[in-house]
Amino acid sequence: GAGVSQSPSNKVTEKGKDVELRCDPISGHTALYWYRQRLGQGLEFLIYFQGNSAPDKSGLPSDRFSAERTGESVSTLTIQRTQQEDSAVYLCASSHSGTGRNEQYFGPGTRLTVT
Amino acid sequence: GENVEQHPSTLSVQEGDSAVIKCTYSDSASNYFPWYKQELGKGPQLIIDIRSNVGEKKDQRIAVTLNKTAKHFSLHITETQPEDSAVYFCAASKGGSYIPTFGRGTSLIVHP
Numbered sequence: 001g002a003g004v005s006q007s008p009s010n011k012v013t014e015k016g017k018d019v020e021l022r023c024d025p026i027s028g029h030t031a032l033y034w035y036r037q038r039l040g041q042g043l044e045f046l047i048y049f050q051g052n053s054a055p056d057k058s059g060l061p062s063d064r065f066s067a068e069r070t071g072e073s074v075s076t077l078t079i080q081r082t083q084q085e086d087s088a089v090y091l092c093a094s095s096h097s098g099t100g101r102n103e104q105y106f107g108p109g110t111r112l113t114v115t
Numbered sequence: 116g117e118n119v120e121q122h123p124s125t126l127s128v129q130e131g132d133s134a135v136i137k138c139t140y141s142d143s144a145s146n147y148f149p150w151y152k153q154e155l156g157k158g159p160q161l162i163i164d165i166r167s168n169v170g171e172k173k174d175q176r177i178a179v180t181l182n183k184t185a186k187h188f189s190l191h192i193t194e195t196q197p198e199d200s201a202v203y204f205c206a207a208s209k210g211g212s213y214i215p216t217f218g219r220g221t222s223l224i225v226h227p
Contacts, residue, residue, distance in 0.1 A: 004158070031213055042204065042219040043159070056214065091158050095213065102147055102213045106158030 002026065004107035006092050012113045013082055021077045021110045025094030032069055033104065034077050035091040036061075043091065049075065082114045117142040119207050121218025129226050134195050136221045138205035139187040145207040148181060148188045149215070153202045162203075163190070195225045 005024045013019050025032050034046040045059040049069040060066070064082075069075040079086055089111050093104040118141040128134050140148075146167035151159035165172045165179045165188065172179050176195075181188040192199055202222050208215035 033214070043217040045214055045216075048214050050213065093158075102208060102215075103149060103161050103164060104215070106151075106160065108156075108158045 004092055004094055004105050006090075006107035006110050008110060009108065010111045010113075012115060015084060015114055016081055018078065018080045019082055019112065021079075021090050021112070023075045023077070023092030023107060025073070025075070025092070026105055028072075029094035029096055029105070030072055031095045031102075032075050033093045033095075034067055034075070035093065037089045037091055037109070039088070046077070046090075079112075082112075084114050087112055087114045117145060117207055117209075117216040119205060119216045119218045121205050121221060123221060124219065125222045125224070127224045127226065128195055130195060130197060132195055134192045134199070134223055134225075136190045136203055136205070136223070137187060138189070138207075138218050139185075140207040140216075141186065142207070142209065143183075143186065145209045147208045147215075148179070149206050150177075150179060150190050151204045151206070153204065153220075155201075159204055192223075195223075197225050197227050199223060200225045 007022045030051045032049045035043040037043055047067045048056040064080045067077045089109040091109045093106045095102050095104045121138045149164035150162050152162045153159040163174050163177050163179050165181050176193050178191045202220045204220050205218040206215040
């Protein structure tokens with residue numbers, strides 16, 4: 001079946017502009033995660049959605065970052081007033097965590113470049 | 116919170132050799148330990164995982180071992196092939212908290 005999809009695959013923006021990144025999780029997955037991966041680095045947790053519960057925003061680096069999820073479907077990550085240090089690959093993952101299985105399935109990521 | 120250390124950061128082997136990547140974790144309540152493979156330009160992909168009720172799991176050329184007492188787990192790849200070249204991440208998470216903590220990754224290079 002279809003995996004996790006993300007769009008756009010690449011985004012180049014000017015410093016100070018807002019960007020919106022999209023994630024379509026696997027159908028039926030109740031949990032959705034956003035991560036940031038800087039060049040050559042590990043995965044930095046940003047935010048976690050589980051069903052209709054309040055999201056865990058503990059990983060968001062600043063108030064310029066926000067995310068929304070509509071029910072158990074698509075999610076958008078918004079970065080306002082982008083800075084050069086926001087340049088990274090933003091990865092989305094979904095999982096069946098509601099059933100106790102917490103294997104994560106990742107999308108291909110959105111490569112964000114802030115000039 | 117949980118802290119996961121992963122070593123080495125880079126591993127270079129000859130085709131056919133074995134490769135071992137090690138991770139340690141700090142939270143004794145962690146009970147799920149997945150390993151992910153990330154190829155260039157792609158998202159990480161789960162390759163094997165282990166839960167705290169077992170000590171070893173094997174899937175063809177890859178195996179994972181877990182030592183709960185020492186709080187460390189390892190990925191073993193035998194008969195390495197050039198297509199095994201990638202970045203490998205370990206992670207740890209626990210029941211009730213589905214947010215895993217990832218290691219910093221190991222870049223595995225298999226020379227033909």
